[in-house]
Amino acid sequence: MMKNIPVASAVELKDQVSYQPGQIVSKTLVQNSAVSITLFAFDKGEEISTHESGGDALVLCLDGKGEVTIDGVKHELAAGEAILMPARHPHAVYGKEQFKMMLTVVF
Template sequence: MSNNTIIPAQALNLVSLVNETEQGIASRILAKTSGGNLTLFAFDKGQGLSEHSAPFDALVMVLEGQLNLIIDGKPVNAEPGTIVRMPANIPHAVEAPTKAKMLLIMLREIKVN
């Protein structure tokens, strides 16, 4: 696999593509283009991403466990099978009260001349 991205033309089980790290966070970039990135994250219980913002929209899809997202100060509880949009330039954070896995889709604006 080049650049740690996924092999083309194969059906892969998402949750098996990244493993939790004890007391940590593991991530794996599945795809990266000028239009955005697709990154898989695995959080150990109690781990998270501190508040930050990004210049483009991001979508979180919860695959396993539970995630507590804080978006512009508002708590959003997300469970497997749910998707949450985090708007561009809005502060957000991620907390994992349980072991959890999520797929993060970052959508960059492509400027057309």
């Protein structure tokens, strides 16, 4: 079940989560045993350190520039670009500048 987003209304996803100085802000849209969809806003220099996920994770950049590291390889993302982080592979996310993304994890 979707939550935290208007029903039957067109929205700009990047406007559904706000930047906060020195923080990573998240807003969960879906969380269950099959899928997780979360919006994130990273302040410049903020990061989610290296970890692994039990599901394939798609990062869609909504605003700014971010850096996604997968298996030690860095990939830069800009608005409109996406990257797949495969399940059980170490990955990290870093705000090269202020950066908003939508994370979809399929288990």
